[in-house]
Amino acid sequence: MARETSKTPIPILERFRSRRALASRFRLGPAPLAGAALLCLLISVLYLALQIRTIFSDQLRQEYIALVLEAVERAESARNMVGVWQRLPEGSDARSDGYRHARQELAGRLASLAAVVNASPSGAPQVPPSALSPDSDPGSTDALLGSVSAYWHAQRDIVSADVRVRISHVANTLIALGALLFGMLFTALAMYAKRTRQLAGRSHKFEHAALHDAMTGLPNRRKFFAMLEEAAASPSADSVLHRIAVLYIDLDGFKRVNDSLGHRLGDEFLIAVSRRFRDSVRQGDVVARIGGDEFAVLIGSFSTDAELGEIAQRLIGCVSQTDELMGTGLVRASIGIAIFPDPIEDYRRLVAAADETMYQVKRNGKNGYAFAVRAN
Incomplete structure (x- = not known):
């Protein structure tokens, strides 16, 4: 009876010791914790830099889209003027001259619109050369302006929604990691500077495309x-x-x-x-x-x-x-x-x-x- 009692605690003690050994093996010291924190910080800074860079790029795209939509509005205004002259009674020289001038103005506006749209770095649908003739069908012109306006308004909505989502992500990340980011501020700035230089290259391309004629390279x-x-x-x-x-x-x-x-x-x-x-x-x-x-x-x-x-x-x-x-x-x-x-x-x-x-x-x-x- 006594012999059986002395043997009972041995398996329990062995299990307890094995659990302590397993826990000590996976216990994290200060150095691994600091390394993990630094890794999280670096990942967070990289994520923030990429998000901010994309936001700036989207803002440039918004400016370019605004330029396209402005050209669309001017072309639509010129098209409306053609319609006004077209509805006037025929037979007068003033009506004939006004209508011809309005068609020429419309052709110029369409050419400007085509130069801006066709210079888009984002691969947008091109304006066909046939639409630039002063004698082009008014219905085709209306359809062209409608499709261009719809496409670029949709692009503006997409870019705006993307900017809002990215700004929200950035804000949440800053709140969650504010203390850690403050301690590693200089590291974050160094990494961000590199991405800013990359963004500057893209910004120059967008700016040049927005302010210069794609065909001749002249200022627009x-x-x-x-x-x-x-x-x-x-x-x-x-x-x-x-x-x-x-x-x-x-x-x-x-x-x-x-x-x-x-x-x-x-x-x-x-x-x-x-x-x-x-x-x-x-x-x-x-x-x-x-x-x-x-x-x-x-x-x-x-x-x-x-x-x-x-x-x-x-x-x-x-x-x-x-x-x-x-x-x-x-x-x-x-x-x-x-x-x-x-x-x-x-x-x-x-x-x-x-x-x-x-x-x-x-x-x-x-x-x-x-x-x-x-x-x-």
């Missing part, structure tokens, strides 16, 4: 107006009267190049003449493609009106040389010149005044230039 309408405002606000320190000028250029006969010789040759013509425009002006002057076959040159400083006339002659020569070298025999140039502050007192009207003057040149025989005068 948005960039041109920003540079015009900067030139008007920063007069030369050594000049008594700061004057700036805008030369608005329209390629006469260019539509016939696209219609008879094809859009490919038309694109090559625009690229070639854009290169000659840049080479013919001074380094400080700005050449921009406003849309379609319309260009603008910003002259930041000049001495006399005759100097502007010489520049206009060189630009007309650029078009003639390009036309001769490419063998089209169709294209010339009409140029309107507007000067601030005399006679155009508001620099914000420079482009419009130069545009109006250019149309006067076209009505008076084309292939020349004229200066804008003060409005009565």
